[in-house]
Amino acid sequence: MRIFIISTGLVTSLVHAHAPSSAHVSTEITAAAAFTWRSGESLSRDEYWLPEGFLLGGEAMPYEKGATLDDFQLLASKNLNDAYFVRGKLSGHNHSGENTLEVENLWLGKSWQRQNQIWLIEVGKMATEVTETANFHSSDDDFSQAHLLSDFFFGRHFDDTGLRVTWQQGDSTVGIEVFSGENYPASRGEYSQSIYFKKNTYLLGAQLDLGLFAMISQAERRADERYSAHNHNNAEQQPDQVFFTGDSKIWGSYVALYYQINHWQFGLGGEMILLDNSGQVNQTTQSANIDSEQTGIRLTGKLGYHAHEVLFDYQKVAIENKFSKTSSSFLTSANLFNQGFEPERVRMSWLYHLNEHILLRSEWSREALTAAMAKQNHIGFGLRWRYTLYSAH
Amino acid sequence: MGNISRCSSLNTYVFALGVMCLLVACSPESSSELIIDQNETELRNLLNLPEHMPLPAVPEFNPISAEKIKLGRFLFYDKSLSANQTQSCNSCHFQSQAFADGAQTPVGSTGHALVRNSQGLSNVAFNATFTWANNGFLELEDQLNVPIRADDPIELGVTDSHLAEVLTRFDVDPNYQKMFAEAFPDSESGVTINKIIFALASFVRTLNSGQSAYDNYLNGDKNALTEQQKLGLKLFNGEKFECFHCHTGINFTVSYRDRNTTNLTYPFFNNGLYNLDDTGSYPESDQGLYDLTSKDMDKGLFRPPSLRNIALTAPYMHDGSLPTLRSVIEHYARGGTLTAAGENMGDGRLNPNKSALLNGFDATDEEIDALIAFLESLTDYNFIYNKKLSDPFKE
Known part of the structure; x- marks a missing residue:
């Protein structure tokens, strides 16, 4: 049975301005970074993160113990005489002592205004706008660690080459996207298409953001690129790749409520995402037909006073798999049997806005990422920095 | 008015909190289900396959049946299948050695030395190709012609000159008459080399090992x-x-x-x-x-x-x-x-x-x-x- 619930909780990280992403683009350059020290790691470097029954991909890697550069971003935008704009992002991170830097986004866009409607067309390598959850960056988020929903549904970041058309009127936005399939859960050349609706309004004195979206992706022999393209793992033995061929349909909804009175801030957020996979999974020799329903929920609360904020966050993902035309030995060897394990994470965080550029973070999290893992507690301390290096205004 | 507004906002938050709790309480659980239909179960029983093993490909032109398997088993062990009646398939494929023969290379029914080692027949139903090096033999039925009918080297030696003689042996045997009729109920012809090969292939497809x-x-x-x-x-x-x-x-x-x-x-x-x-x-x-x-x-x-x-x-x-x-x-x-x-x-x-x-x-x-x-x-x-x-x- 399909579940489609519009939750009335909130997601604090969604309380951002939700105008069409690039309708009014100024010329500026911004840098952002996040550093965190963590007391422990969910998995050792000898292990692979293969939660039973799930097909992960993208950049969904477990976090490591010790101090790391979680994320670095250099964002630039240029308004070209209001005729069109260019935006780009250079991003990097540190993993197992290796530093990577890449052009994560580079795209062009043009907007038109007709009466009280804004139309926007964007083309290039860009992030999806269906939900902020699809684009986790530690230097953008209240938490240093990616959300389970980001990892399990979008491979942590969704960046792809494609086209987006957005319409906005008042506080409502509708967008349609087509991407070339470079990002999980699609595979290159197989395409993904999405549609979304957002509303940013006020309800009984509180700021209300809500969104609904749907995404369809196609994949042809999609591998788990976390452990095939580049491998930060120290394990002696690579897992036998599991390839997926088929369709992935994602539906999601989120709601965020935010209220400020004097120096107090209150926030509640919730998001629910459903993913249907239908197709075939195979290894070197054997295969199985798969029909699965993956469900993720995230609930967040925030209480703030002046420059201090305390956050609570709960996430859980579940999978219902149905296999046919296969054997139990294949399902076991491919790690596809899940008899009651749901990855889960609960965390609390204290944030202190040192100034307009620097945010200090203290975090505690408790999580179980595989069935074999006992629940683990970690603490982390870090900072998030954001600075506008140049602005035309 | 301000108090009413704050009260309304508070009610909104309480309601939202309540729905959050409901959402957590009703959150889904993980499960996995392996769907097996009745046809699969029957095929698995015929092929001696334990549940954790996949099902092999069976060509549409030669569907499996218990009768074909029975006939194929008799033919596999019957020296009447060789032209000079000195060898059977079993002569180079011993069950005690997982249907290999322990020899470096075998000798055919007429004394021809073969150059290739006899392969064990465990799970051959799962082979992508057959023999040691042939990318054209994609079905067991293709390969079975070789040991039965080839003349260089001769194995069972059922060459064109001996074919009729060998087929007649089975045609006149009452037990084989019954087994062929049961294995190929829709056929009016008697024993043919194709029926022999189809029956042998059906039996060989049951040589499945999965309980080590x-x-x-x-x-x-x-x-x-x-x-x-x-x-x-x-x-x-x-x-x-x-x-x-x-x-x-x-x-x-x-x-x-x-x-x-x-x-x-x-x-x-x-x-x-x-x-x-x-x-x-x-x-x-x-x-x-x-x-x-x-x-x-x-x-x-x-x-x-x-x-x-x-x-x-x-x-x-x-x-x-x-x-x-x-x-x-x-x-x-x-x-x-x-x-x-x-x-x-x-x-x-x-x-x-x-x-x-x-x-x-x-x-x-x-x-x-x-x-x-x-x-x-x-x-x-x-x-x-x-x-x-x-x-x-x-x-």
């Missing part, structure tokens, strides 16, 4: 393997020995097909056994896939066999030239075999067609012992003693 100690380990009995065997399993699948590159999956070979395989490949590899005069050649009597394609790059390419029951099917390689499992592992550890003198002189390690996967490795005696112990865990005693596969003439 390794299978028990796979199914959750963590004590089914000794610590030494577990070490061997780890080495087998590790990045040093890398056996898994060619011998992986439920049947321990990449030359694999089951009824759900969509990305079918026909892999053949040169493993550096020979390199005559450093030209990449193998002995002229058998150059593998090259003998069919005449392409130099196919010299020395052979199909990787399944390793199921491998401890019972010595000697090894396509020509039976390696006598023991240890000699096989040492061959791969060297990265090939150096033949220092004689007609096959050459350094197989330098064969230009040798698979890039074979680079050699350092192995201690302890590691080799562990790997051998693991390979021995693939022996399935239920298979070699299964009465459903044994000689029906001795019942």
Whole structure:
């Protein structure tokens, strides 16, 4: 049975301005970074993160113990005489002592205004706008660690080459996207298409953001690129790749409520995402037909006073798999049997806005990422920095 | 008014909190279900397949039936199938040796020496191709023509000149008349070579091994393997020995097909056994896939066999030239075999067609012992003693 619930909780990280992403683009350059020290790691470097029954991909890697550069971003935008704009992002991170830097986004866009409607067309390598959850960056988020929903549904970041058309009127936005399939859960050349609706309004004195979206992706022999393209793992033995061929349909909804009175801030957020996979999974020799329903929920609360904020966050993902035309030995060897394990994470965080550029973070999290893992507690301390290096205004 | 507004906002938050709690309470749970239909269960019973094994591909032109299997079993063990009535399929495929024969290379019914080692028949229903090196034999029915009808070398010797005589033997036997009629109820003709081959293929498809100690380990009995065997399993699948590159999956070979395989490949590899005069050649009597394609790059390419029951099917390689499992592992550890003198002189390690996967490795005696112990865990005693596969003439 399909579940489609519009939750009335909130997601604090969604309380951002939700105008069409690039309708009014100024010329500026911004840098952002996040550093965190963590007391422990969910998995050792000898292990692979293969939660039973799930097909992960993208950049969904477990976090490591010790101090790391979680994320670095250099964002630039240029308004070209209001005729069109260019935006780009250079991003990097540190993993197992290796530093990577890449052009994560580079795209062009043009907007038109007709009466009280804004139309926007964007083309290039860009992030999806269906939900902020699809684009986790530690230097953008209240938490240093990616959300389970980001990892399990979008491979942590969704960046792809494609086209987006957005319409906005008042506080409502509708967008349609087509991407070339470079990002999980699609595979290159197989395409993904999405549609979304957002509303940013006020309800009984509180700021209300809500969104609904749907995404369809196609994949042809999609591998788990976390452990095939580049491998930060120290394990002696690579897992036998599991390839997926088929369709992935994602539906999601989120709601965020935010209220400020004097120096107090209150926030509640919730998001629910459903993913249907239908197709075939195979290894070197054997295969199985798969029909699965993956469900993720995230609930967040925030209480703030002046420059201090305390956050609570709960996430859980579940999978219902149905296999046919296969054997139990294949399902076991491919790690596809899940008899009651749901990855889960609960965390609390204290944030202190040192100034307009620097945010200090203290975090505690408790999580179980595989069935074999006992629940683990970690603490982390870090900072998030954001600075506008140049602005035309 | 302000108080009313704040009160309304508070009510909104309380309501939202309540729905949050409800959402958490009703959050979904994970589960996995393997759907098996009645046809699969019946097929599994016919093919002697335990539940954890996949189902093999069965060609539409020769569907499986209990009657065909029964007929095929009799034919497999019946020396009447050879022209001079001195050999049967069983003459080179003994159940006690996982349907291999223990000889380096066998001799046919008329005394012709064959150049290739008799392969064990464990799980041949899952082969992607058949014989040691033929990329055109994609079904058992294709391959069965060779040992029955070929004249160079002669195996069972049912050549064109002897065909009618052999068919008549079965046509006039009342027991075989009944079995052929039951196996092919829609056919009005008597015994034909195609019916013999179809019945034999049906029986051979039931030669399935899946109850070894390794299978028990796979199914959750963590004590089914000794610590030494577990070490061997780890080495087998590790990045040093890398056996898994060619011998992986439920049947321990990449030359694999089951009824759900969509990305079918026909892999053949040169493993550096020979390199005559450093030209990449193998002995002229058998150059593998090259003998069919005449392409130099196919010299020395052979199909990787399944390793199921491998401890019972010595000697090894396509020509039976390696006598023991240890000699096989040492061959791969060297990265090939150096033949220092004689007609096959050459350094197989330098064969230009040798698979890039074979680079050699350092192995201690302890590691080799562990790997051998693991390979021995693939022996399935239920298979070699299964009465459903044994000689029906001795019942």
